[in-house]
Amino acid sequence: MKTTNIIIALIASILVICSNRSNAQINNWRAWQGEQAYIVSLQFAFDYGFGIGVGYAYKLNTVLPILLNIDVSTQFGEKILDDYKIRIGGQAELVRLGDFSTTFKAQGIVRRLSNHYAQYLNIGSELGIIAGFYRPTWFMVGEFTYDKTLFTNVQHSETAKQNSFHQPRDGWYASSGGNFLYGIQGGYSFPAIDVNARLGGISTEDFKGAPLYLPLYGVLGMNVRF
16 A cells, blocks of 8 residues: 555544544523623533533624534543544524524644554534524434535654655645534533533545544533523
């Protein structure tokens, strides 16, 4: 197998790992009360392993409901933040018909993964649609998201260089593809706290199969509004 093919396969695996640790801001549009404009969130992701994420969001005072957010997640391991994911973006409620709502979300993503063979720094994007029912005390919606890898910087370890027949090259590589995430999210809302969850599956962008490892994602979380 050529070195380029090996690198592409490794980059694709990064995308799967990072997608599984999906922790975009979960929001109940109908739970906001009074002057509340901020969210601080804590989320635990689970799939083949466990991770944790923290986030912050700000609700704009506009006619079209818009929530801006930033969050950081990492997987539990030997070194804290050895692997991490930073997501910056927002979501807007585009359609509201009674209790039914449709939301569009867009995120920019920076992801880092290290193993014995290389260190990968990935830049990507995430676009999604969330649609379902929202009430002041609960919500249940479906989600469909496209997670796209744009560029990846690869820095190979000495181990990889010494054990590779073809000398691996460090540097930037173009997109290795993307994944679709589809599932449900819901939760229960108190006056200032939301308890929420996400559960779903992952498919490659050509819909011909599932990514490597376990093609599922799940998140349990809590938001504090103030």
